[in-house]
Amino acid sequence: MATAESKILEKIDDNFLVCTVCSERYRNAKILPCLHSFCEQCIDKLVQKSGGKNIPCPVCRRIHDLPEGAGSVQSNVFLNELVVLLGKRDKKTNEVQTCEGCQRDPMTTHCIDCAIGLCDGCISTHKRLPSTKSHNLMSRQTYQAAKSADIATVQPPVYCSHHPGNQLELHCDTCDIPICVACAALNHKLTEHNCRYLKDAASQYATDLIKVTDILAEKEKEAKESKENVLQMTELLENRFSEQEYKLNVHIETVVAEITAKIRKNGEALLHEMNNVFSERKQNLHAQLKELEIAESDMKHARDFATHLMNYGNAAQLMSAKKGMTSQIDELLKLKTKQHPAEDDYMEFQSNDDFCETKTLGEILHNKCIFEIKDVSKYYRIGDDVSITIATTGGTGVNCMTLKQKIQSEMKTPFNTTEEMKVTDNKDGTCSLTYQAKVEGVHELTVLVNNKSVQGSPVKINVIPKRRLMGNYSGSGLSQLNYHESVLITREGNVLVCDSGNKLLQLLTLDGKHKRMIQFTGFNKSFYPCFAAESQD
Structure with missing residues (x-):
């Protein structure tokens, strides 16, 4: 039965330990800042090809600056240790059971530091050597059990690159690197650096x-x-x-x-x-x-x-x-991963019925546009031309000629009759609908383009008498007026009265209710307002 270790190693070997450049198992793996790893010799080739200044990652194509050449690329200690374990696993069964020192007697003990199996005779020699006498030794049975339970506990220790005989046992939080005891004493003193296990x-x-x-x-x-x-x-x-x-x-x-x-x-x-x-x-x-x-x-x-x-x-x-x-x-x-599609699928060919007149089969619509009614006053006088502008928003839409042909309009009078609207191309991307007001009262204009109602439709238009009083203003709204000289109706449908006697302007509703008053004071000379006008801006 396969051990937990062998299953883990087989899974990692298939998906994790193959260099994407040479398609072979890593040989002294180096890790780039983008976390993609490659063989040292593969990175050397990339550096030589790029002139030694920077290299593109073969996987994600990110450019990494290497001012010190390939030597500045960090080794992937984790991958290299796993490659060593896999290499030992790949040996034949009889070789694994035999001492890796004398290649003769059965293996009884495993040296964690050297990552080899030894027999009893070789272990005695191993313990006497000054360089290996302090190594961590484990019986073969204990080693196999520990390796199956947690492979990390039986991996060889990592030694300091500055002090090869010392294991990395501390971490300098100030420099954010693993260090040995000698490093802590010499270059990472506790008085200047924060160190911990x-x-x-x-x-x-x-x-x-x-x-x-x-x-x-x-x-x-x-x-x-x-x-x-x-x-x-x-x-x-x-x-x-x-x-x-x-x-x-x-x-x-x-x-x-x-x-x-x-x-x-x-x-x-x-x-x-x-x-x-x-x-x-x-x-x-x-x-x-x-x-x-x-x-x-x-x-x-x-x-x-x-x-x-x-x-x-x-x-x-x-x-x-x-x-x-x-x-x-x-x-x-930091990457924005939740995105909507950068484009929509709106694309439509609109045909023209009369090729001889338009000189085109139609047009390609690829921007969604909204037709809307603009420039509508709430009040018009009888005999005036009621003019309504149709424009597009949200896209290029159709041209004026096509727009003019596709507009359907209906003006309903207070007597429920329908009046014809004249359509005019304004030569500026808009069209105007005009109608001469004939009867007093509220009219309702409905506008369709391509059989769809435009924005703002239907719109109500109030037609008022050409000349005469619009209402009785003898109520409280005008009771304080002294001498009114000018009266006008604003675009919003209010009445503005200029009172020179009281030196003020008074704003009222059409039925004579007070809304606002502007009093003129503080002038060096006498000021008597006589006329009122509304800006057309």
């Missing part, structure tokens, strides 16, 4: 890393969902393109007998325009898709690496990778 630092960082990997998992899920939405929108766009392309081709064939050459020429131009819109949108969606795929891949890789490191790495390996891994994870957490 490596296991304590690793335990705290592992706790923090668990929280971060949970967040990464959620963001990875968001990126995956966004990617699926983009794929779905791409498919919708392609379907819409096919439908509208077919619609356009059908229309081309319908009128081709009448003026074949002109129709085909115009049709090809429209197809080219539609293809350009389709290609641009699809390219934007593919670019967004690629970005989300990279984000998803980077987050999965970082999470897998962190998870393997936490589950199978020891404290020294965990803290050796902390600085680079923390920096990369921080960058990944």
Whole structure:
């Protein structure tokens, strides 16, 4: 029966320990700041190819500056230790059971520091040597049991690069690196640096890393969902393109007998325009898709690496990778993974019924636009031209000629009769609807474009008498007026009265109720307002 260790190692070997450049098991793995690892010789080739200043990561294509060349790339201690374990696992069964010292007697003891199995005779020699007498020895049975339970407990210790004989036992929080006791005494003194046991630092960082990997998992899920939405929108766009392309081709064939050459020429131009819109949108969606795929891949890789490191790495390996891994994870957490598709699928071919007049089969609509009513006054006098402007917002929409043809309007009078509205092209992207007011009262204007009601429709328009009093203003609203010289109706439907006797302006409603008063005081000379006017700005 396979042990837990062998299952773990087989899983890691298949998915985790193969260099993506040479497609072989790592040989002295080096880890880039983006957390992707490669063989040392593969990185050397990349550095030589780029001139030694910077290299692109073969996986994510990020550019990494290497001012000191390949030597500045950090070794991936975790991966290298796993490669060693896998190498030993791959040996034949009889070789594993035989002493790796004399290659003759049965193996009875395992040296954790040397990562080899020895017989009783070799162990005696091993204990007498000054360089190995302090090594951690474990019986073969105990070693196998410990390795099956927790592989990290039987991995060889990591030694200090500055003091090769010393194990990394401490962590300098000030410098954020693992150190040995000699380093603490010489270069990381307690009076200037904060140091603690490596296991304590690793335990705290592992706790923090668990929280971060949970967040990464959620963001990875968001990126995956966004990617699926983009794929779905791409498919919708392609379907819409096919439908509208077919619609356009059908229309081309319908009128081709009448003026074949002109129709085909115009049709090809429209197809080219539609293809350009389709290609641009699809390219934007593919670019967004690629970005989300990279984000998803980077987050999965970082999470897998962190998870393997936490589950199978020891404290020294965990803290050796902390600085680079923390920096990369921080960058990944900043990525915007919850996105809407960068483009929509709106694309429509609108046909024209009369090719001879318009000189075109139709037009390609690719921006959603909203038609709205503008420039409407609440009050018009009998005999005045009631003028309403129709404009578009939210996109380029259709041209004025097409808009004029597709407008449907209806002016309903207070007597429930319908009056005809005149449509005029303003030559500025808008159209005007005009009607001469004939009867007093509230009129209702309804406007449709493409059989759809425009924004602001229906709109109510109040037609007032040409000349005469609009109402009785003898009530309380005007009781304080002394000598009114000017009266006007504002665009909002209020009455503005200029009173020179009291030196004020008074604003009232149409039925004579007071709204506001402006008193003129503080002038050097006598001031008597005589006229009132409303700005047209």
